Amino acid sequence: MDPLRVAFLGPTASFSHQAAVESFRPEAELFPRVSFADAFAAVQEEKVDYAIIPCENSTNGSVVQTLDLLADPNCLYRDVTVCGEYYLTVHHCLLTRQGLFPPGQRDYSSITKLYTHPQAWGQCEGFLEKMFKGVERQDVSSTSKGAEIVSKERVEQSAAIASRFAANYHGLDIAEENIEDKANNTTRFLVFQNIKSECAGRVPFEDINVSTAQGRTQTTPATQKTLISFMIRQDCPGALADALLIFKDCGMNLTSINTRPSQIIAWKYVFLVEGQSVPTGQNKDTVSKIMGGLERVTEGCRHLGTWSDRSVPL
Amino acid sequence: MDPLRVAFLGPTASFSHQAAVESFRPEAELFPRVSFADAFAAVQEEKVDYAIIPCENSTNGSVVQTLDLLADPNCLYRDVTVCGEYYLTVHHCLLTRQGLFPPGQRDYSSITKLYTHPQAWGQCEGFLEKMFKGVERQDVSSTSKGAEIVSKERVEQSAAIASRFAANYHGLDIAEENIEDKANNTTRFLVFQNIKSECAGRVPFEDINVSTAQGRTQTTPATQKTLISFMIRQDCPGALADALLIFKDCGMNLTSINTRPSQIIAWKYVFLVEGQSVPTGQNKDTVSKIMGGLERVTEGCRHLGTWSDRSVPL
Numbered sequence: 001m002d003p004l005r006v007a008f009l010g011p012t013a014s015f016s017h018q019a020a021v022e023s024f025r026p027e028a029e030l031f032p033r034v035s036f037a038d039a040f041a042a043v044q045e046e047k048v049d050y051a052i053i054p055c056e057n058s059t060n061g062s063v064v065q066t067l068d069l070l071a072d073p074n075c076l077y078r079d080v081t082v083c084g085e086y087y088l089t090v091h092h093c094l095l096t097r098q099g100l101f102p103p104g105q106r107d108y109s110s111i112t113k114l115y116t117h118p119q120a121w122g123q124c125e126g127f128l129e130k131m132f133k134g135v136e137r138q139d140v141s142s143t144s145k146g147a148e149i150v151s152k153e154r155v156e157q158s159a160a161i162a163s164r165f166a167a168n169y170h171g172l173d174i175a176e177e178n179i180e181d182k183a184n185n186t187t188r189f190l191v192f193q194n195i196k197s198e199c200a201g202r203v204p205f206e207d208i209n210v211s212t213a214q215g216r217t218q219t220t221p222a223t224q225k226t227l228i229s230f231m232i233r234q235d236c237p238g239a240l241a242d243a244l245l246i247f248k249d250c251g252m253n254l255t256s257i258n259t260r261p262s263q264i265i266a267w268k269y270v271f272l273v274e275g276q277s278v279p280t281g282q283n284k285d286t287v288s289k290i291m292g293g294l295e296r297v298t299e300g301c302r303h304l305g306t307w308s309d310r311s312v313p314l
Numbered sequence: 315m316d317p318l319r320v321a322f323l324g325p326t327a328s329f330s331h332q333a334a335v336e337s338f339r340p341e342a343e344l345f346p347r348v349s350f351a352d353a354f355a356a357v358q359e360e361k362v363d364y365a366i367i368p369c370e371n372s373t374n375g376s377v378v379q380t381l382d383l384l385a386d387p388n389c390l391y392r393d394v395t396v397c398g399e400y401y402l403t404v405h406h407c408l409l410t411r412q413g414l415f416p417p418g419q420r421d422y423s424s425i426t427k428l429y430t431h432p433q434a435w436g437q438c439e440g441f442l443e444k445m446f447k448g449v450e451r452q453d454v455s456s457t458s459k460g461a462e463i464v465s466k467e468r469v470e471q472s473a474a475i476a477s478r479f480a481a482n483y484h485g486l487d488i489a490e491e492n493i494e495d496k497a498n499n500t501t502r503f504l505v506f507q508n509i510k511s512e513c514a515g516r517v518p519f520e521d522i523n524v525s526t527a528q529g530r531t532q533t534t535p536a537t538q539k540t541l542i543s544f545m546i547r548q549d550c551p552g553a554l555a556d557a558l559l560i561f562k563d564c565g566m567n568l569t570s571i572n573t574r575p576s577q578i579i580a581w582k583y584v585f586l587v588e589g590q591s592v593p594t595g596q597n598k599d600t601v602s603k604i605m606g607g608l609e610r611v612t613e614g615c616r617h618l619g620t621w622s623d624r625s626v627p628l
Contacts, residue, residue, distance in 0.1 A: 059575055061575050237567040241559065266499075
């Protein structure tokens, strides 16, 4: 059997790369994609078997690029479907060139410049205020890029804020670990596949995924998540409430609703609705019942996928 | 009577500044605020009577900074309420230093550099591809900032992409007008006031606002919009659907639902729900009925304001 081909949102050593490594068996071939749209296109064109992309962060909320690709106003990705999810807790480290400091030394006064992604400065404010007050900060396009820059320096004494994964990838020392202000800042990734691909029929994502094999889902209830999108006719008052009521009537618990511009008419929206249900013998056709109901009161409704809930129980 | 004090999202000559000028009588005193939070704080602390801030764009969707301030997890802005809205169609112009080109000349080959906000490049791709292929582009923090830079140049031949309003403010020539790809790209601004302020009791925003005085709302139905926020207990399946059903049962038409992280517990959300209703003698207490219902099934629900619908009828 050929190894699985998996696209992730690049560059290499990004949090998406880490999520891909942790989600798939080691023999999978991983390919960085420079944009969200490139990763979606790779799945649509069957250049890869799967793509893994961030969709939501517990602090910053939804990733609109992913929502807009799911909303798909021009029907570019009609065969792309969600088949799984992966939660990654975001830990930041202070990374320095190999051997720059002896282990245990915590005097960083010789460091004159710091590199990271703009969002990471805000996530490590406490640490930076205490240890690097007044030190020059250089924004870079990703935390991994900052690590790469520091790894290539020969003379300067600079540091990057990035993950342990990026440290290992770029061969840097981890001077400090878990320097983030918030302990449980977590990103949810969605795993996509092509509904027509051989893989989709062969085995479900859960049976391919390493984390499952290691038994994580054994401890969580067998809840399934479902994502459905639709638009509302603007001349139909009450249609949004009617559409949402269908989920309830069919026994699906609404958990999240995102609204994105349809890009067709100004102020016409695509609603992306996520719900949970526990599959039983009786409710096998929940999704098809919901879709039947939505087809009567909404426009362009699409079932974007059903997959196993991997969130940690509260 | 003292002139009204109005905060807008700065810098000067920004689209928010233009929205403030077009929304309030000329005698109002306008104050730029450097951040969304500063503008909210100015209203909460009664340093200004009103603030006007973008909340949504017809192409890019919701402005999350505004949603997060409305969600207000730390109760910093408990007296800030929405009292109005204003729609501004976004038109971009190519602006050059006064007298650089004779009127009507459309040969821009001497221009070596363009300035604008990153979002504006994407909104003028067609024009730029045709007229400025390969010319250096410099990102700036706002379209207005780009106009300011060009206005101060003495030797360089550069141009900015910004509004007609910014051209007038910074004294630049409008070389080309309406260079945006999409004709109807519109931003919706919300107007905020302090519920405890004298102004709030004195006269409603609609009676202060110039546009209304000029009769725009005469032609639109007397629809009101209402914004309400709430959280859902994570251990209550079905609670979100129950909450949304209350709007329907009380006769309010749901028009938009936004979801933001609560910042209290990971994956607990604040839902920001907007609805429309036409006030009649019979439904004066619609909002208080909805709030009464929500208090039973949600947590921390807040009525964030009710104001006159200014959207143009479809």
